[in-house]
Amino acid sequence: MRVLVASDSYKGSLASTDVIQAIREAASRCGDIDVLGIPIADGGEGTLDAVLSSMKGEKIICEVTDPLGRKISAYYGLINETAMIEMAVSSGLTLLTDEERNPLVATSYGLGEMIRHALDQSKIKEIIIGIGGSATNDGGIGMAQALGLRALNAQNKEVPFGGAHLGEIVKLDARNMHPRLQQVSIRVMCDVSNPLCGANGATAIYGPQKGASPDMVQLLEQNLHHLAERIRMDMGTTVLDIPGGGAAGGVGAALVAFCNANLQSGIDVILDLFSFEEKIEDVDLIITGEGNTDAQTAFGKAVIGVARRAQPFRKNVVCLSGAIGKDLEPLYQYGLDCFFSICPGPVRLEESMSNAHSYLVDTAENILRLYIKGRE
Known part of the structure; x- marks a missing residue:
């Protein structure tokens, strides 16, 4: 099984490269999964x-x-x-x-x-x-x-x-x-x-x-x-x-x-640079995400850019973010299949940011296990 991670950073807690590494750690708990990564950035510092x-x-x-x-x-x-x-x-x-x-x-x-x-x-x-x-x-x-x-x-x-x-x-x-x-x-x-x-x-x-x-x-x-x-x-x-x-x-x-x-x-420049369409040809699952996904995500955010580019290839796209807001229904039309927050329950912002890595690993592991079971 092959998974592509193309996630924005979780501002203040995880860089995009940290997100990739966390999902690799989750995948290592789930068996034979090859994780590819594209670090998403917006053109600013880093x-x-x-x-x-x-x-x-x-x-x-x-x-x-x-x-x-x-x-x-x-x-x-x-x-x-x-x-x-x-x-x-x-x-x-x-x-x-x-x-x-x-x-x-x-x-x-x-x-x-x-x-x-x-x-x-x-x-x-x-x-x-x-x-x-x-x-x-x-x-x-x-x-x-x-x-x-x-x-x-x-x-x-x-x-x-x-x-x-x-x-x-x-x-x-x-x-x-x-x-x-x-x-x-x-x-x-x-x-x-x-x-x-x-x-x-x-x-x-x-x-x-x-x-x-x-x-x-x-x-x-x-x-x-x-x-x-x-x-x-x-x-x-x-x-x-x-x-x-x-x-x-x-x-x-x-x-x-x-x-x-x-x-x-x-996001389009970054995806072009990494030859996104070529990379997803034999990928089973795409995981994207950001610090907070809400209605504003539709306005040019990285998550939408990834989903929109993957949509013609009919790939499964999961959005895994630090927090999930309301009114996400319009986002499904761009090719996003589902949304998950990494938080295990109601937690303070400071706690969620300081534990973002472990929360992300645990949630990603559950998503991967569910996806594997579904394929079976």
Whole structure:
């Protein structure tokens, strides 16, 4: 019997790789079961390490610029001819103290340096970028400048780093962008649909957590509007209303405008990377899950992504999560067969999180034993 585990993390208690290991432990109690694992991540911090640990990719070390212009050592992954880059490694919020958070000056330049480093390697044919966890609200201009874009002010000089200066741009000159941008496919893991501007845009939704005061939010919003208009005029690309364009403070829109990138669902990118359809051909059971499954799961969560991709193959899909909410009936249409919580009964949140591993092993064992008995 073969089981594929493609579960999201249980936030605060188990990483996706921990979920895979726990179900392997459960399977070892049940006889001859081969467990395959796909670590699901959303493109934010930890995505790269989760994928590399499962695919045995190579870490490529490079020196880059952090959000405040300091030099740091970072890395990206190399898996065959694909480079996998995690923005949080170079331009992430976790690289700053609470006092250092300031989207007026924070730059995405380091992300561009990693992309450039990958483009300089002739063997790389594809780049996958996870843009979660960023500290920036610079519209991705820093990233593009590292790749050769000139963002010029009225004095014909490059604008300084940070979202505060986007309103000063009078010309975007992309003539010296890295030539391999026309040859290498770039896919972006983007699990938010926020546009660049507006009430649901990059600044309004994510600016405060990056250190933006109400006055900063107003300035940054104006500057992103200005940038979108400059991109339209100088690049011939309309980015204002692109779903996901507001991801990472506008990096999503910049990757589309300057790098010909495709913004895609993070779960679909991960499943493609692991050749999901090939893996499930001879799999008997698929186990997916997350920290909490409820009605919101239908809106692009990993659980739905896994079930939707498995549905045409008529595979049995079980959702095994930390907690199960109400109104799950609509989720069955996506190919999910049943839902289970790992909790053995009413328990406090702290208790369930601290015992998540043992709860998961025990519940997974019962599910596997039931499935085996059903096959008999």
